[in-house]
Amino acid sequence: MKMYKGEALKMILTYALASIIVAWILVPLGLIFISAFAVPKEYYNIHKLIPLAFTTENVYTLLFVLKAWKSTLNSLIVAGLTIAISFALGLPTGYSLARFMFKGKDTFKLLIIGLRMFPVIVLAIPFTVIYLKIGLADTLIGVALAHTAMSLPFVVLITSSLFSGIPVDYEEAGMVFGLSRFEAFFRITLPLALPGLAAAAIFVFIMSWNEVFIASVLVLVNRTLPADILVSALNAPDPLKFAAGFIMVLPAMIFVFFARKYLIQVWGITIR
Amino acid sequence: MVSVRLENLVKRFGKVTAVDHISLAIKNGEFVVLLGPSGCGKTTTLRLISGLELPDEGRIYFDDSDVTYLPPKERNISMVFQSYAVWPHMTVYDNIAFPMRIKKVPEDEIKRKVKWAAELLRIGELLDRYPHQLSGGQKQRVAVARAIVVEPAVLLMDEPLSNLDALLRMLMRSEIKKLQRRLKVTTIYVTHDQVEAMVMADRVAVMNKGRIMQIGTTEEIYNKPANLFVAGFIGSPRMNFFEASVSDTILDTGYFKMKLPEEMKQVLEGYETVIVGIRPEDIHPVERGIPPGVKPIELEGRVDFIEPLGSDTIIHLKIGEILLLVKVPGSYIVEMGRKLKVALDFNKLHIFDKKTEKAIL
Structure with missing residues (x-):
């Protein structure tokens, strides 16, 4: 195949740009991974650019000596609760936005997006005050509720666009052939929406998993992982910090790896 | 069931x-x-x-x-x-x-x-x-x-x-x-x-x-x-329609008049303006010979356009400003621009009240 000069140049530029973007993401990740498993002596050796001796000691210390396993568990619980609550509320809302016409629908949609205008910092203090009054302070459910407030607009808009993409005929056929509206939703529409919903759930998970501000303000004892790391690992030696970074990044990476196809579907981008 | x-x-x-x-x-x-x-x-x-x-x-x-x-x-x-x-x-x-x-x-x-x-x-x-x-x-x-x-x-x-x-x-x-x-x-x-x-x-x-x-x-x-x-919706090509004023048994379109049989007098009584409808296949060129059973009302017009469809031909016949579509077998050849005498089949004529659009006949 013959290639014109311009085309070749274009290709080189494209690849160069792609390499820069990939490097921009991968180099810090690589450094975190290497440093997390580096033997501290190697890490602090100024004659070595990259440590070559590795150990699982740092991760072990962080998880079991500094008891980060507890905050990891807390994070998982909070993320799980956040997904459960935001889907319990967001799914029906998204479905109604997709399927029914009602007065003030557009205003309602705008309001939902408007919720995202409030910075978390603005929300955190009122949250704390209210939580202290109603006894939710320092509880995991409290953090999960705050995270729900952050993720709900996202869940509503995503599920509504997912349900809009599934022709109503499928549901109506279900109803004609013996299902109630509820059953038609659960047996026809939900299975069809599942890949997209799974991706949305993962996104909520990562949002909650990574959220540090509200989690640090609302909770003192039952800290989630990022809040815990913020406090304990900050004073620890560097390899422990990187070990913390590693633990933070790992679940997100695993999820994105499995869900990348659906993430694209959720955002409505067609990449082929 | x-x-x-x-x-x-x-x-x-x-x-x-x-x-x-x-x-x-x-x-x-x-x-x-x-x-x-x-x-x-x-x-x-x-x-x-x-x-x-x-x-x-x-x-x-x-x-x-x-x-x-x-x-x-x-x-x-x-x-x-x-x-x-x-x-x-x-x-x-x-x-x-x-x-x-x-x-x-x-x-x-x-x-x-x-x-x-x-x-x-x-x-x-x-x-x-x-x-x-x-x-x-x-x-x-x-x-x-x-x-x-x-x-x-x-x-x-x-x-x-x-x-x-x-x-x-x-x-x-x-x-x-x-x-x-x-x-x-x-x-x-x-x-x-x-x-x-x-x-x-x-x-x-x-x-x-x-x-x-x-x-x-x-x-x-x-x-x-x-x-x-219904008359206009069913049938292809569409039924021909034209407006006509009624006096006794004569329908006057302004371009031509049609004399209807005497027994129509009672049917048309009380109507001033009606809409007349006739399907393209119920109009027959006189020179081809009028099929038996047809009660002819003869008119003359000019061939304005011809649509040959193979098995059939649709003739656009102009009488003044009124356009009549006439459906004839494809074997019948007629030149554009010439005069053509046709017979409307009275038995197949439809007459509608202009106000209510309901069929009178």
Whole structure:
């Protein structure tokens, strides 16, 4: 195949740009991974650019000596609760936005997006005050509720666009052939929406998993992982910090790896 | 299998009245087609019968039981959708079996029935496939198989052939008709295609603006249209219409006059202006010889344009400002621009009141 000069140049530029973007993401990740498993002596050796001796000691210390396993568990619980609550509320809302016409629908949609205008910092203090009054302070459910407030607009808009993409005929056929509206939703529409919903759930998970501000303000004892790391690992030696970074990044990476196809579907981008 | 009775059905969407006091009685085992232009309310009527939509007024009866507000699943109906609505996450087999599984039919009976329906619609070798592996025609067959396998009391079809190509549409329309005859299931079929309606229906209900304009056999709505809308909607090419003022038994269009037989005097009494309609095939060039049985009213015009269609030719005949389409066999040759004498068949003449648009004759 013959290639014109311009085309070749274009290709080189494209690849160069792609390499820069990939490097921009991968180099810090690589450094975190290497440093997390580096033997501290190697890490602090100024004659070595990259440590070559590795150990699982740092991760072990962080998880079991500094008891980060507890905050990891807390994070998982909070993320799980956040997904459960935001889907319990967001799914029906998204479905109604997709399927029914009602007065003030557009205003309602705008309001939902408007919720995202409030910075978390603005929300955190009122949250704390209210939580202290109603006894939710320092509880995991409290953090999960705050995270729900952050993720709900996202869940509503995503599920509504997912349900809009599934022709109503499928549901109506279900109803004609013996299902109630509820059953038609659960047996026809939900299975069809599942890949997209799974991706949305993962996104909520990562949002909650990574959220540090509200989690640090609302909770003192039952800290989630990022809040815990913020406090304990900050004073620890560097390899422990990187070990913390590693633990933070790992679940997100695993999820994105499995869900990348659906993430694209959720955002409505067609990449082929 | 049941008879279906609609009584004064009304359905409004906001300010629009989609279905406007429709009453209709459909006999047990009958094939009735709702025919009309888009937006005439035919699909809404079907959805009211299915229960997917609830009426604002009126009643729906299956035999003697009132089903007006029953949910769809309690009506023992099935439906073929325009989009087919074959569930994409199930195989063809599961699609056809699903309605029976909901009704807790034993699995070996389901197997037998799916096989029966698949053979009937010749989709036996497709049972393991998913819908995205099927062509439009195959999906359509699956949708029909799914609809008949539950032995519905009423079978509803919403433009099931409109997404197929012309040849397939022609084949399927005879197949569906044969199938319906064999199963003797009461069927209500919605279409905007008059040929489809006339070929398939026992009776056709022509609809416009939410109302039924006329209901009758193909022969009745073609030969005895009850009003101007039906006369103009049914038939291709369209019926010729022209306005005429009435004096005694003479109709005057301003460009020509027509003398009607004396017995018409009583019929036309009291009308000032009428609209006269005549189908293109009921006008005969005099020079070809007038067929026996025709009661001729002779006119002369100029050949303005000729549309040769092979088996037929459509002559555009101008008489003053009035354009008459005349349908003649393709073997008849006529030159453009020349004068031509034609005979309108009085027996086939339609006369409508200009005000009410109802047929007088």
